[in-house]
Amino acid sequence: MDLAILWFVIIAVLWTGYLVLEGFDFGVGMLLSVLPRGGREQRDSERRVLINTIGPVWDGNEVWLLTAGGATFAAFPEWYATMFSGFYLPLLIILLGLVARGVAFEYRGKISDARWARRCDLAIQAGSWIPAVMWGVAFGNLVRGLLLDADFQYVGGFWALLNPFALAGGLTTLILFLLHGSVFVALKTDGDLRERAGRLASGLSVVALVVAGGWAVWAQLAYSVTWTWAAVAVAALALVGVVVAARARREGVAFTLSAVAIASAVVLIFGSMYPDVIPALDGGVSLSVAEASSTPYTLTVMSWVAVVLTPLVIAYQAWTYWVFRRRLSSKDMPAPAGLSWRKIKDAAF
Amino acid sequence: MDALALARWQFAITTVYHFIFVPLTIGLAPLVAGMQTAWVVTKKERWLRLTKFFGKLLLINFALGVVTGIWQEFQFGMAWSEYSRFVGDVFGAPLAMEALAAFFVESVFLGVWIFGWDRVSKKVHLASIWLFALATNLSAFFILAANSWMQHPVGTIFNPETGRAEMESIGAVLTNNTLWAAFPHTITAAFLTAGTFVCGIATWWMVRLARSRRPENVEKARTVYRPAVLVGVWTMIIAGAGVIWSGDLQGKLMYEQQPGKMSSAEALCEGTEAAEFSILAVGPLHAGCEDVDHLISIPGVTSFLGTGHFSGPESYLPGVHDVQEQYTERYGDTTASGDPVTYTPPLAITYWSFRLMIGLAAFSVALALAALWFTRKGRVSDNVWLGRLGILAIPMPFLACSFGWIFTEVGRQPWAVVPNPTGIDQVRLLTERGVSTAVPPGVILTSMIVLTLVYAVLAVVWYRLMHRYTVEGVPDTVRDESPEAQSPDDADRPLSFAY
Numbered sequence: 147m148d149l150a151i152l153w154f155v156i157i158a159v160l161w162t163g164y165l166v167l168e169g170f171d172f173g174v175g176m177l178l179s180v181l182p183r184g185g186r187e188q189r190d191s192e193r194r195v196l197i198n199t200i201g202p203v204w205d206g207n208e209v210w211l212l213t214a215g216g217a218t219f220a221a222f223p224e225w226y227a228t229m230f231s232g233f234y235l236p237l238l239i240i241l242l243g244l245v246a247r248g249v250a251f252e253y254r255g256k257i258s259d260a261r262w263a264r265r266c267d268l269a270i271q272a273g274s275w276i277p278a279v280m281w282g283v284a285f286g287n288l289v290r291g292l293l294l295d296a297d298f299q300y301v302g303g304f305w306a307l308l309n310p311f312a313l314a315g316g317l318t319t320l321i322l323f324l325l326h327g328s329v330f331v332a333l334k335t336d337g338d339l340r341e342r343a344g345r346l347a348s349g350l351s352v353v354a355l356v357v358a359g360g361w362a363v364w365a366q367l368a369y370s371v372t373w374t375w376a377a378v379a380v381a382a383l384a385l386v387g388v389v390v391a392a393r394a395r396r397e398g399v400a401f402t403l404s405a406v407a408i409a410s411a412v413v414l415i416f417g418s419m420y421p422d423v424i425p426a427l428d429g430g431v432s433l434s435v436a437e438a439s440s441t442p443y444t445l446t447v448m449s450w451v452a453v454v455l456t457p458l459v460i461a462y463q464a465w466t467y468w469v470f471r472r473r474l475s476s477k478d479m480p481a482p483a484g485l486s487w488r489k490i491k492d493a494a495f
Numbered sequence: 496m497d498a499l500a501l502a503r504w505q506f507a508i509t510t511v512y513h514f515i516f517v518p519l520t521i522g523l524a525p526l527v528a529g530m531q532t533a534w535v536v537t538k539k540e541r542w543l544r545l546t547k548f549f550g551k552l553l554l555i556n557f558a559l560g561v562v563t564g565i566w567q568e569f570q571f572g573m574a575w576s577e578y579s580r581f582v583g584d585v586f587g588a589p590l591a592m593e594a595l596a597a598f599f600v601e602s603v604f605l606g607v608w609i610f611g612w613d614r615v616s617k618k619v620h621l622a623s624i625w626l627f628a629l630a631t632n633l634s635a636f637f638i639l640a641a642n643s644w645m646q647h648p649v650g651t652i653f654n655p656e657t658g659r660a661e662m663e664s665i666g667a668v669l670t671n672n673t674l675w676a677a678f679p680h681t682i683t684a685a686f687l688t689a690g691t692f693v694c695g696i697a698t699w700w701m702v703r704l705a706r707s708r709r710p711e712n713v714e715k716a717r718t719v720y721r722p723a724v725l726v727g728v729w730t731m732i733i734a735g736a737g738v739i740w741s742g743d744l745q746g747k748l749m750y751e752q753q754p755g756k757m758s759s760a761e762a763l764c765e766g767t768e769a770a771e772f773s774i775l776a777v778g779p780l781h782a783g784c785e786d787v788d789h790l791i792s793i794p795g796v797t798s799f800l801g802t803g804h805f806s807g808p809e810s811y812l813p814g815v816h817d818v819q820e821q822y823t824e825r826y827g828d829t830t831a832s833g834d835p836v837t838y839t840p841p842l843a844i845t846y847w848s849f850r851l852m853i854g855l856a857a858f859s860v861a862l863a864l865a866a867l868w869f870t871r872k873g874r875v876s877d878n879v880w881l882g883r884l885g886i887l888a889i890p891m892p893f894l895a896c897s898f899g900w901i902f903t904e905v906g907r908q909p910w911a912v913v914p915n916p917t918g919i920d921q922v923r924l925l926t927e928r929g930v931s932t933a934v935p936p937g938v939i940l941t942s943m944i945v946l947t948l949v950y951a952v953l954a955v956v957w958y959r960l961m962h963r964y965t966v967e968g969v970p971d972t973v974r975d976e977s978p979e980a981q982s983p984d985d986a987d988r989p990l991s992f993a994y
Binding site: 194197198201202203205206208209211212213215216217218219220221222223224226227228229230231232233234235237238241242244245246248249251252253254255256257297299300301304440441443444447448451452455456459462463466469470485487 | 554555558559561562563564565566568569571572573574576577579580582583584585586587588590591592593594595596598599600602603604605606607609610611614615654659661662663665931932933934938941942945946949953956959960963964967994
């Protein structure tokens with residue numbers, strides 16, 4: 147098999163890993179103010195439960211993005227260069243979101259202070275809502291194509307990226323991640339919070355079926371090839387399955403199926419792009435898999451690295467999900483362990 | 496400013512900032528792992544207390560290293576797309592390897608370490624922090640492989656059809672002699688930074704407690720902080736020796752591979768034998784080397800750093816003018832766009848950053864010697880000046896690391912990829928040819944301002960948290976949470992909440 151095609155598939159796999167895994171922790175972040183109920187203390191306690199459900203794993207989930215970026219650089223330098231410089235502002239906004247939420251996750255519990263916690267919650271929510279939409283906008287544009295000049299430079303400008311199809315893509319990832327996150331919360335918590343997350347998932351699953359299904363059909367009819375109808379069908383069936391499973395509170399099944407739906411969306415996206423990595427738009431040129439790829443030597447080296455390391459990564463990452471498989475509940479929540487700011491003023495350095 | 500200048504400033508700001516957190520993580524992670532090992536092996540509780548204390552500081556620091564690192568990987572494509580197109584076939588590989596081999600291990604096993612105290616056995620938990628520590632060092636190896644290739648491209652050919660550099664041998668890229676000098680230098684500098692950090696904090700606390708004269712405080716100073724002081728001292732001594740050894744190695748390679756960097760470190764105008772090491776120079780360095788007066792110099796030392804000879808014909812070092820002449824002859828006197836090109840980096844920056852890198856290490860030396868003396872034969876010191884020296888020394892190796900990188904990166908200008916004197920000439924790239932052409936200057940200016948502001952806010956939060964947790968000190972009581980220490984009733988206990 148042509149190594150460039152293999153690497154196109156590997157990049158798609160890496161994005162699948164990223165969007166499936168970070169998808170639910172985006173969802174949990176977005177639901178931080180939506181799900182918790184009750185008095186102030188109870189709400190804060192439930193927020194901490196939500197953050198702790200993804201606490202041990204969110205950073206490992208995000209590494210899939212770094213790997214997708216690094217692998218694109220190594221295997222498709224032209225794609226990496228054209229796409230990242232073309233998406234400069236959207237990527238900047240996404241990365242600022244990821245910075246804000248990463249810091250907020252790690253620092254929220256370090257200080258025991260209600261105002262501090264609120265600020266961190268804001269950062270987590272902004273850093274989850276914004277990338278959840280922006281990734282869909284970015285991939286929507288890749289499906290639709292970008293205006294490139296003969297040197298593969300993006301010349302369409304920022305506002306052209308906010309076209310109806312791409313924005314609908316943004317709405318699609320947003321809904322999918324919200325659903326994925328609420329299913330995950332139902333799977334990982336206990337008591338009242340689990341119940342509420344289950345109900346929300348049940349409602350969201352219908353919305354997701356309509357929105358994601360509609361976008362997939364749009365993408366299919368306007369930009370894709372025949373075989374990706376299979377991916378659309380799998381996504382639709384999976385979402386129907388989520389509707390049923392969420393209603394029956396079969397959380398494990400629902401989570402697996404919402405992951406399948408996201409993975410099918412990635413298959414649709416990459417399938418519609420192929421044989422280009424950036425399809426042409428409005429009479430511009432396209433950038434093909436073959437034109438963008440590294441030399442066979444580099445691809446061979448990287449293939450060995452990927453073949454040896456990827457199964458290992460999946461194995462130990464899966465193991466940590468097993469280690470932290472227990473459900474969390476606000477009943478078991480200990481008092482916050484963070485320090486108070488105040489003492490810093492008395493400290494004599 | 497044009498896009499090039501903005502992209503360079505942006506790269507400098509974000510990279511120097513990122514590298515505030517990196518050396519401390521690289522050095523402190525193995526030290527914390529060592530402390531936890533001491534606890535598991537000796538079962539002495541003080542090592543668990545120290546593990547928890549320095550572990551917290553490690554986590555606060557690591558968080559910023561992670562989030563600022565994402566931008567690092569993306570900005571090559573975003574702001575330096577033409578560089579990425581030219582080098583991607585070679586340069587992308589170590590970056591992808593870093594993510595696959597190091598970042599996953601780091602993030603996954605740190606999660607196990609933070610949240611797994613009561614979930615996995617003591618041995619698995621200990622293995623987690625060691626895997627994390629090894630992965631941070633491994634990631635340094637891969638990123639330095641990429642950087643060393645820019646300093647000295649090996650294992651690469653030039654494809655005239657595509658106009659791109661192409662990898663010929665990954666083995667050559669990973670065994671680059673520049674890499675095998677830069678890697679130990681960076682790692683030992685990171686350990687020097689972490690050793691100074693641990694020693695500085697522990698010394699300040701030891702003195703503080705000893706001065707209170709309360710018996711329980713003095714006892715804590717003796718049994719908890721004094722061992723930590725010694726961990727820091729010995730780390731500094733061993734790492735310091737490594738820094739000097741590997742720095743010497745780098746000097747010799749620099750003389751062969753980038754003679755211009757060596758002469759600009761000295762602001763040396765004309766080639767000479769027995770070149771002096773200038774300690775203080777005055778004059779308009781920014782305008783060139785011509786009117787600079789070297790007020791204090793040590794004879795022969797610069798020649799020795801570069802060649803291993805203090806005097807004689809073998810000690811000959813080319814000057815800035817010689818290099819300019821040589822490069823002009825070989826690579827022309829204009830850029831592709833027709834502008835004149837100067838092959839001399841900004842001398843004021845190279846000269847002073849080189850000196851500050853070396854000079855700031857003096858604080859670590861002073862702290863190591865003083866701490867060793869004042870804790871001799873089981874002593875605990877209450878000398879207030881020792882405590883102050885401890886605090887004063889902490890930031891210095893951080894600054895030295897920054898100046899070291901500023902020297903390395905500014906010193907290779909005007910090149911992004913420096914031509915290898917014994918390699919293929921076409922595998923070279925001027926920095927000005929690397930910047931993205933599709934991104935308007937206003938966009939880069941926007942991102943530069945936003946990133947600088949966000950990073951500034953984060954720096955304040957980071958500093959206050961580090962400060963606050965340092966002042967809190969080592970906890971007086973810690974619980975062994977490991978599954979081995981749990982009673983059978985605990986088996987159904989819920990997960991611990993670390994956030």
